[in-house]
Amino acid sequence: MTSEPLSLALRCRTATYIGFKWELPAAWGGCALSQYEVELREKTIHGEFKEWASIYRGDARKCEGGAHVSVYAGEARVRAYNVAESTPSHWSEVLVVATDKEEDALAKIQAAYRGKKDRRKAEAVKEQAKETATAAEQNVAVVTTDVEYGTVKNRQGSVRELHRQKTIMTGWSPFKTAVGAMFVEMGVKGGVEGMLFDVSVEQVEQLLLGNATEVEGIDEDKPLMTLASAGVWVLETLAHYAQDSDEWILFMNDIDGLVRLAAQSKSIMGADGRADAAVKQMLYTLHEIYESLRQCEEGGYVHLQLSYKYDKALRKQLKADWEGRLAELKEKMATSVMTIVLLERGAFRGQAESLGLDMQSAQAEAEAASERAIDAIQAHALLTRKYR
Numbered sequence: 468m469t470s471e472p473l474s475l476a477l478r479c480r481t482a483t484y485i486g487f488k489w490e491l492p493a494a495w496g497g498c499a500l501s502q503y504e505v506e507l508r509e510k511t512i513h514g515e516f517k518e519w520a521s522i523y524r525g526d527a528r529k530c531e532g533g534a535h536v537s538v539y540a541g542e543a544r545v546r547a548y549n550v551a552e553s554t555p556s557h558w559s560e561v562l563v564v565a566t567d568k569e570e571d572a573l574a575k576i577q578a579a580y581r582g583k584k585d586r587r588k589a590e591a592v593k594e595q596a597k598e599t600a601t602a603a604e605q606n607v608a609v610v611t612t613d614v615e616y617g618t619v620k621n622r623q624g625s626v627r628e629l630h631r632q633k634t635i636m637t638g639w640s641p642f643k644t645a646v647g648a649m650f651v652e653m654g655v656k657g658g659v660e661g662m663l664f665d666v667s668v669e670q671v672e673q674l675l676l677g678n679a680t681e682v683e684g685i686d687e688d689k690p691l692m693t694l695a696s697a698g699v700w701v702l703e704t705l706a707h708y709a710q711d712s713d714e715w716i717l718f719m720n721d722i723d724g725l726v727r728l729a730a731q732s733k734s735i736m737g738a739d740g741r742a743d744a745a746v747k748q749m750l751y752t753l754h755e756i757y758e759s760l761r762q763c764e765e766g767g768y769v770h771l772q773l774s775y776k777y778d779k780a781l782r783k784q785l786k787a788d789w790e791g792r793l794a795e796l797k798e799k800m801a802t803s804v805m806t807i808v809l810l811e812r813g814a815f816r817g818q819a820e821s822l823g824l825d826m827q828s829a830q831a832e833a834e835a836a837s838e839r840a841i842d843a844i845q846a847h848a849l850l851t852r853k854y855r
Contacts, residue, residue: 469549469556470494470677472503477564478531485564486533487523489545491670492556493677498549499703500527507564510540517541527704528764540566550707632658645690646671649750664698664757671697691746692730698753699723702760709763710770718793722756722800729804732811745806752799759796 470492478488487505505523510516522534527547544558629651636647636659647659647668655661659668666674674697675685685693699722706715729749732742762769773785 469547471557471559472545472547475545475559475562483537484533484535485538487543488531490530492547493673495700498551499707501548501550502526503532503545503547505532505543505545508542509538512539526708528708538564540564635659642687642690643668643672646694649691649694664701666697666701691750695726695749695753699726702757705760709760710765711763715760721797725800725804729807732807742807742810745803748803749800752796756796
């Protein structure tokens with residue numbers, strides 16, 4: 468079951484409109500989201516509350532929404548629906564909507580607090596730099612966050628920016644650091660403070676906590692595979708809002724199955740660099756799918772080209788090119804996944820040789836593991852299509 472959306476907050480407010488924003492639920496139960504609902508309970512100038520009233524229902528592509536209403540004060544809450552269940556999530560924590568004067572006073576207090584917080588953070592960074600320089604002069608080792616930046620340097624083009632990104636990750640958990648480093652490597656705008664697949668590094672960590680026991684591939688020891696699983700979830704949600712949604716839903720079912728097959732492999736938990744490279748390639752392919760899917764929404768470039776009334780021959784050619792592009796993306800994902808599966812089979816054989824076990828038994832065990840994974844994927848695809 469989908470959990471409640473997180474971090475409900477006031478986004479904007481005028482005399483005739485009120486808007487809210489929130490974050491993705493921490494648990495989604497393996498299903499794409501379908502919509503959000505916001506309810507508001509107004510408070511009169513006499514301090515009396517009215518009944519809860521639904522003011523917004525919108526699709527799950529964005530975590531924000533509002534209504535053209537004039538609100539003196541009150542309370543708000545939001546909940547989520549997914550495509551497989553008619554029962555929504557629990558309501559989020561209630562957000563208190565203060566009066567305009569109270570909101571202005573609170574905004575001034577928050578601005579002052581943020582200023583103090585930023586100054587303390589800047590002072591801490593300077594102090595850390597001094598300690599590092601002093602330790603270097605004294606030839607003393609300094610423990611810092613170990614992050615690979617070789618690929619990123621040309622993308623960012625600024626050593627100062629790379630240092631800033633590394634400083635931000637100081638004190639992060641190994642899981643969060645690995646995800647943040649991948650954000651930087653993929654050239655995400657804002658680096659570790661940006662969004663990839665419409666989720667932040669912090670949200671990926673929240674999804675880990677909410678789905679570790681429910682969704683294949685969500686694991687503290689598999690940070691990049693967890694990021695891939697989160698990306699697939701977002702893409703499955705977006706697929707329902709593409710112009711050719713039926714085609715995209717079937718396509719994402721196949722991609723989800725491939726990612727689940729890779730997630731069941733034990734090789735990605737080892738120190739095998741080839742497996743790490745394959746998982747990273749999966750993420751790059753998922754990002755290509757994300758960009759393509761966004762262009763298939765109403766008004767997107769792909770949608771406009773495929774729907775334009777070109778002559779029959781040209782329309783047929785454009786459609787064939789587009790289908791070829793989807794097949795190419797699926798093939799790229801399958802290649803990365805099969806690399807991981809073959810590495811796992813190789814690991815089975817290596818273990819058998821080191822332990823003096825029968826190679827035929829090891830091969831049978833590897834094939835049985837693959838068959839179980841494929842069976843699970845097919846069952847998931849049938850369930851997803853049933854509720855499509």
